[in-house]
Amino acid sequence: MxxxxxxxxxxxxxxxxxxxxxxxxxxxxxxxxxxxxxxxxxxxxxxxxxxxxxxxxxxxxxxxxxxADLADFQAMRAGPTLIESQVLPGPPAGDVSDLVAASPMLPCLxxxxxxxxxxxxxxxxxxxxxxxxxxxxxxxxxxxxxxxxxxxxxxxxxxxxxxxxxxxxxxxxxxxxxxxxxxxxxTLGRATTVYFRADLGAAVHGREFNLCQLDDARTPGALVSINGTDRWQFMTDVVGVAEADWPAHLRRVIGLPDLGIELITVQDWEPTxxxxxxxxxxxxxxxxxxxxxxxxxxxxxxxxxxxxxxxxxxxxxxxxxxxxxxxxxxxxxxxxxxxxxxxxxxxxxRSGDLRAPTGFGSERPELVHPFVLMLSYGYTDGALVPDGGPPFPTDRLELVGRPGTRVPHLWLQPGLSTLDLCGTGFTVFSGGADVPGFEAHPMLGLDHDEVMVVRPDQVVAWRGRARDAIDRVLERLTGRMG
Ligand SMILES: Cc1cc2nc3c(=O)[nH]c(=O)nc-3n(C[C@H](O)[C@H](O)[C@H](O)COP(=O)(O)OP(=O)(O)OC[C@H]3O[C@@H](n4cnc5c(N)ncnc54)[C@H](O)[C@@H]3O)c2cc1C
Known part of the structure; x- marks a missing residue:
């Protein structure tokens, strides 16, 4: 064929x-x-x-x-057992509102x-x-x-x-x-993931979690919600525990001595x-x-x-x-x-330690802000015309329509984001003046005479004032011109 x-x-x-x-x-x-x-x-x-x-x-x-099963399971928790665990502080509220404002979508578990x-x-x-x-x-x-x-x-x-x-x-x-x-x-270490079935619905009610760090002396690790009712994982860097011993360890770290547990798989693996x-x-x-x-x-x-x-x-x-x-x-x-x-x-x-800095603060400057990794990284070279500006920031979410970054999101009307305008071809966003042959979208803080060419993957390819340059830019982007 x-x-x-x-x-x-x-x-x-x-x-x-x-x-x-x-x-x-x-x-x-x-x-x-x-x-x-x-x-x-x-x-x-x-x-x-x-x-x-x-x-x-x-x-x-x-x-x-x-x-839908995990819609309520966003919190991180920690404690000696699941039953005694407490909610950990989330990311700074201001950063979260920046993320919410920056996209028509929310992350999903x-x-x-x-x-x-x-x-x-x-x-x-x-x-x-x-x-x-x-x-x-x-x-x-x-x-x-x-x-x-x-x-x-x-x-x-x-x-x-x-x-x-x-x-x-x-x-x-x-x-x-x-x-x-x-x-x-x-290879950066060794780890074991225990995937198991246990009816934890009632015990977890009011304690819903994405990950719950369990500070057990013998098998410290994290409990992971899979469907929020009867399927869970426990991840630990303690390896070599016999399968037969896992039910007892799990009952202890969860804090329910009589919990019925059915192991699905126990896997040793190497973070790499x-x-x-x-x-x-x-x-x-x-x-x-x-x-x-x-x-x-x-x-x-x-x-x-x-x-x-x-x-x-x-x-x-x-x-x-x-x-x-x-x-x-x-x-x-x-x-x-x-x-x-x-x-x-x-x-x-980063590590599996939920209390360790994750890049939201300045304690570990080598950590890029998590929302940059998620959304506002930029391409510096490729099918785009770089603006020659400073390096993209790594300590905060910033999407301002620079070439190489995802086009800024704006709600144009309920349910319609600027991102939704990007289809299978290039989209031209205009600051207001007509662009012959293109549908104009005045927005995004573009100056009146500015235009922005956005690729089908919603990445800004070029931004400039010379409208008559668009054809040349498109030819350059698509490799049809030398
Ligand atoms: C414990 C754990 C937690 C994780 N959590 C996250 C997370 O929260 N978020 C996240 O983004 N990532 C996470 N990851 C990583 C994520 O699971 C992987 O990056 C992802 O599954 C990779 O998808 P893939 O399609 O590239 O590869 P795979 O899922 O490995 O798929 C490759 C497929 O190719 C098939 N295949 C191989 N050779 C052939 C062949 N010759 N012919 C036909 N088929 C073939 C295989 O059978 C396989 O189905 C996690 C990983 C682990 C282990």
Whole structure:
């Protein structure tokens, strides 16, 4: 078969990439070696920017429905046991109101095993060819395209594609086959996650929590809400405890000696920080954990991967349509590699200790403000024309329409954000004067004679006064001009 884009991997990043490509009307085949989506909850915190991506896809309501179980579970708690725990102070109220004002969306807590089936169903509804139980067994590429061998239940078959997206996880067989090296701090410790079933609904009522740090002398760690009623995780850096002993440890840290506990899985794992040195090799693009792995303490892994897909999808679509030259695809590595490094490095500087500074104050200046990691990081080079201004601030959320940053959010009318104006092409925001051939949107503090060109991924590409420069800017951005 022949298809414009084949995706290997049906996790959060592969499924989101499939949805994004379909939004750009690109035919896509996704192969996933497992028969179903992940049975493990892993990621739970989906940040504001990720929710903006889902809003743009028109699926935020479905994602929020999947997140309904944990809607009241936002607080962090700590104590000797869950029963004795107290709520920890949240982020500074002023910072939170800045975040709320900066976006049409709020972050969302939803276990990965609840989200992936929703994305899978929506991607299938929107015409992605999803083949679970099919494995990408190998591939070659040349100037004309990629040839993949996929093994399905009926044996191997050949797929010819223009491009291959490797969303095939931390061990990425595609990255390995390409010989792409990774750089980073490597393994940063050891940890155990105990996933278990226990009817804690009544005990948790009035003590709802996202994470609850438990200062037990023998197995200190954090209790993690999965569905808020009967599924929970306990994460600790104490490894080597026999499975048979876990129920007793869990009853003790929870503070309920008679609690019935059924272990689902006990997994030892190693928090690791490694970032691929190249995100692109010819017609193959790494996204998600294939491109970067990081400790989970800043909740960045899946979010960064979803935003990789957001960055890549419109570029692939434009090149496939012939609206941009293949050079546009180089900007994927140029833009996303520094962000992968930033997210991975910042995740490595944080720990599972919920009382430790997280970057909201000035106690640890090396920590970037969490809302910058979430929303206001910027690209300094790539498919944009930098403004030559000072470096983007890392100690506060700031979105003022500088090239490389997400376009500022303003409510134009109830339910309609400036972000909602960004579609599959470039959008021109104008300070008021007419822009021939474009719909003008006077807003965003633009001077009367100023215009702003915004990309389909809602990132400002250029801002300036010379309206007659727009054509040249677009040609430069899309690589159609030398
Ligand atoms: C305890 C924990 C907590 C976390 N919490 C958060 C959080 O709160 N927020 C956050 O953003 N991130 C979090 N993360 C990280 C997050 O889970 C990962 O970053 C994310 O799941 C990566 O998604 P992915 O789609 O890139 O990779 P994966 O989910 O690993 O998916 C890759 C898929 O590719 C498939 N595959 C591999 N090879 C092939 C092949 N040859 N053919 C076909 N299919 C193939 C695999 O079967 C797999 O399904 C957490 C991680 C852990 C461990």
């Amino acid at each position: 022949r298809i414009p884009v084949i995706i290997s991997g049906g996790g959060l990043v592969g499924l989101t990439a499939a949805l994004l490509l379909r939004a750009h009307d690109v035919e896509v085949l996704l192969v996933e070696r497992h028969g179903g989506t992940s049975p493990l909850p892993k990621a739970r915190r989906f940040n504001t920017r990720t929710m903006e991506v889902y809003r743009q896809l028109g699926i935020a309501d479905e994602v929020e429905r999947a997140a 939803c276990a990965q095993d609840a989200l992936e089936p929703v994305l899978r169903e929506l991607a299938a509804q929107r015409g992605a060819d999803l083949r679970f139980g099919h494995e990408l067994a190998g591939f070659t590429q040349d100037a004309r395209g990629v040839t993949a061998t996929v093994t399905g239940p009926d044996g191997p078959y050949r797929v010819d594609a223009d491009y291959l997206v490797a969303a095939d996880g931390a061990r990425s067989p595609i990255r390995e086959a390409l010989g792409i090296t990774r750089t980073g701090r490597g 920080m490694k970032v691929a040195d190249r995100y692109r090799a010819g017609r193959v693009f790494l996204a998600g954990d294939a491109a970067h792995v990081m400790p989970p303490f800043a909740a960045q892994g899946a979010n960064t991967g979803i935003q990789d897909a957001h960055n890549l999808a419109w570029k692939l679509a434009m090149v496939l349509r012939g609206d941009a030259g293949p050079g546009l695809l180089d900007s994927y590595h140029t833009e996303r590699h520094p962000i992968g490094l930033l997210a991975a490095e910042q995740s490595s500087l």
